[in-house]
Amino acid sequence: MNKLPMRLVYSDKAKLPIGDHVFHSGKYRGIRERLLQMGAAKEPDFISAPLCREADVLLVHTKLWVDKLKNGTLSTREELELEVPYSQELVEAFWYMTGGTVLAAEQALRDNCCIHIGGGFHHAFADHGEGFCLINDVAVAIRSLQRDGHIARAMVLDCDVHQGNGTAAIFGTGQPEPFPPRASWATALLAPKREAHVKTSVVRDVFTISLHQESNYPQWKPASSIDVNLPDGTTDSEYLEWLDTALKGAKERFEPELICYVAGADPYEQDQLGGLAMTMDGLKQRDRMVYNFAREHGYPIMTTFAGGYAQNPEDTVAIHTNTVLAAKEVFETS
Numbered sequence: 001m002n003k004l005p006m007r008l009v010y011s012d013k014a015k016l017p018i019g020d021h022v023f024h025s026g027k028y029r030g031i032r033e034r035l036l037q038m039g040a041a042k043e044p045d046f047i048s049a050p051l052c053r054e055a056d057v058l059l060v061h062t063k064l065w066v067d068k069l070k071n072g073t074l075s076t077r078e079e080l081e082l083e084v085p086y087s088q089e090l091v092e093a094f095w096y097m098t099g100g101t102v103l104a105a106e107q108a109l110r111d112n113c114c115i116h117i118g119g120g121f122h123h124a125f126a127d128h129g130e131g132f133c134l135i136n137d138v139a140v141a142i143r144s145l146q147r148d149g150h151i152a153r154a155m156v157l158d159c160d161v162h163q164g165n166g167t168a169a170i171f172g173t174g175q176p177e178p179f180p181p182r183a184s185w186a187t188a189l190l191a192p193k194r195e196a197h198v199k200t201s202v203v204r205d206v207f208t209i210s211l212h213q214e215s216n217y218p219q220w221k222p223a224s225s226i227d228v229n230l231p232d233g234t235t236d237s238e239y240l241e242w243l244d245t246a247l248k249g250a251k252e253r254f255e256p257e258l259i260c261y262v263a264g265a266d267p268y269e270q271d272q273l274g275g276l277a278m279t280m281d282g283l284k285q286r287d288r289m290v291y292n293f294a295r296e297h298g299y300p301i302m303t304t305f306a307g308g309y310a311q312n313p314e315d316t317v318a319i320h321t322n323t324v325l326a327a328k329e330v331f332e333t334s
């Protein structure tokens with residue numbers, strides 16, 4: 001008997017073998033256990049993430065990059081940019097992560113909502129990986145559904161604290177902004193608190209929205225369709241207002257057949273790699289706002305979890321678990 005109005009995609013095999021790292025990869029298992037312990041989910045709610053097909057990965061990534069990952073022939077610089085130790089096991093985990101996101105996207109088209117307890121590796125570009133991301137699973141899922149004729153247009157809503165640079169570059173105009181001089185980065189870091197500001201860009205078949213802390217990684221932020229650059233210390237109410245504005249602005253310009261929600265836990269006030277000031281409750285309100293938007297307009301929505309580096313790893317697990325609970329609240333009411 002299912003407990004939830006949507007399926008949860010999960011695989012033990014997608015555990016990232018990166019040891020004691022700020023990226024606490026045990027969080028995925030923790031979310032599953034917490035949901036089961038609290039009685040919010042039962043075993044039949046979970047479906048297994050499969051290995052992805054290489055043909056799907058190659059819809060987004062260059063053959064050269066995929067071969068380097070498979071054969072372990074990354075340059076020292078390419079390996080350092082990953083910021084996680086390369087291994088064959090890591091690559092295999094990413095193949096499961098990507099397979100899980102493709103499955104979750106397909107399932108979302110059937111059930112209106114599906115959540116992958118994993119995924120959201122938005123810093124992976126077509127030809128290289130960085131920032132803990134080897135393969136851009138969300139981009140692979142979208143291109144795979146498009147190839148199979150299931151959808152033509154998708155929206156990526158990225159609420160991780162870090163800008164979705166890989167996703168923006170993959171679906172962008174091919175003419176990203178020039179790399180800024182180093183001095184401007186230092187200036188941005190030292191500058192006093194600035195107002196949030198929005199940049200918009202041309203739209204093709206995938207509409208990308210990113211709400212992120214401006215003075216944070218990645219240094220180079222290729223243009224999304226809508227980038228909301230938030231100042232340090234942005235609070236719940238400010239964040240939610242900008243999210244509402246971004247969603248309304250996107251709705252005026254684009255009708256997606258699928259939303260891919262990247263529900264990062266790192267806008268949290270106690271995150272070690274983030275500088276926003278959102279509370280756990282504010283993050284759950286964010287999730288509710290996103291799911292209500294999808295539901296009201298009849299857009300299927302697939303969720304991945306992306307980052308989360310709270311000082312207390314249990315907080316990260318709680319924030320991601322709340323995302324599942326928010327989806328349950330919104331989608332189980334008729």
Ligand SMILES: [Zn+2]
Binds near residue numbers: 160161264266306307
């Ligand atoms: Zn992040």
